[in-house]
Amino acid sequence: MSGRMLMSALILLVLCECMMLEARLQVGFYENSCSMAEFIVKQEVTKAFFKDKGVAAGLARMHFHDCFVRGCDGSVLIESTPSNKAEKDSPVNNPSLRGFEVIDSAKARLESVCQGVVSCADIIAFAARDSVEITRGFGYDVPAGRRDGRISLASETRSLPSPAFNVDQLTQNFKNKGFTQEEMVTLSGAHTIGRSHCVSFSTRLYNFSSTRSQDPSLDPAYAAQLKRQCPQGSTDASSVVPMNPASPAVTDVGYYRDILANRGLFASDQTLLTNPKTATEVARNVRSPFLWSKKFANAMVKMGQIGVLTGNAGEIRANCRFINS
Structure with missing residues (x-):
């Protein structure tokens, strides 16, 4: 390769690296363009x-x-x-x-x-x-x-993962997005806040299988409470229950405590106890809430980088509900 060709190749490599750097997400990205x-x-x-x-x-x-x-x-x-x-x-x-x-x-x-x-x-x-x-x-x-x-x-x-997924399906679903099984368990902890519509878990109460009407992994007292809140056959879209009744507006490890008590609301929550590794993670998170909070923050940052559009890709919408004309 001649000196001129080598120099051209090096310049091209530098330009490519610069473009890759520009395309990466950055903390403080709007510091100069929109500081507020x-x-x-x-x-x-x-x-x-x-x-x-x-x-x-x-x-x-x-x-x-x-x-x-x-x-x-x-x-x-x-x-x-x-x-x-x-x-x-x-x-x-x-x-x-x-x-x-x-x-x-x-x-x-x-x-x-x-x-x-x-x-x-x-x-x-x-x-x-x-x-x-x-x-x-x-x-x-x-x-x-x-x-x-x-x-x-x-x-x-x-x-998107279904609330009826088992632990293997959850693991594969998150793996498809680049997450480990431990990170899947960590991110599942987001269910510690918020609420769910009854339809998302009513099968566990009334139509679990051909031989059982109620999911045997569900705590009976909790199941009875849920049945009062979500009557069989109800189609009321406003019927909702808290995901973690003890602290529905606090990001804490209450979700994992519920799972250990067989009070995970979704089948996809309670299934975490059916695998030795994920069950160990659930117990570890209950014992170490500070560590879970750190892991959750890191996993949220990682999730926020899935398949992003950067540089000249996509657009900046003027109205988030509509693509630019």
Whole structure:
């Protein structure tokens, strides 16, 4: 190779490396372009939380449902059209997913001070972190620089884990997104806050199998309580119960205590006791709440980097509900 060709190759390599660096998410990404970005999102989350404490769980779940479908690109926010049913209107998201108005409020404020700068995908990531913090979980830095996707398909929400999954299915589902089994157990702890619609677990109460009406792994006293809250055959969409009744608005290890007491609400929660490794993780998290909080924060940061669009990919939506025309 001639000296000129070698120099050209080195220049090309440097340029490629620079482009890769530009494409990475960065903590403090908006420091120069919109310095108030994270503060504005935090204000909107805080305001909404004091009106309805359950919105924190909704925003954390929204981040999860965004990232596990097409990556963290804000596609979960896009409205359906006559020709396309979007993610937010799939059965797994509608009517259970909430917090959209918080994202709308934050986006409107950000557009008024930094037009066309802050992505909807980053707003979701910031709002999820703020929701963990405001419910007494560990705060963490959010690397930003995500851009918004332009595609949202309800059919793709099949990649989200089902509340009926067993431990092997959960492990594989999370592995598909780059997570270890331990990280799966860690992130499952997000169920320590928030609520669930009765339909998500009613099979465990009334139609568990051909020979059993009730899931035998469910604590009988807890099952009786749930049956009072969720009568058989009820189709009331407003029928909801807390995921962790003892502290539904606190990010703590109460979720894991419930599992040890056979009071995990979903089959996908209680199944963590059926595998020696995941059962050990559940018990370890109960014994070491500080360590779990740190692991959870780290896992949230990792989740926020699934399939992100950066650089010139995607767009910065002017309105989080609609792709730019």
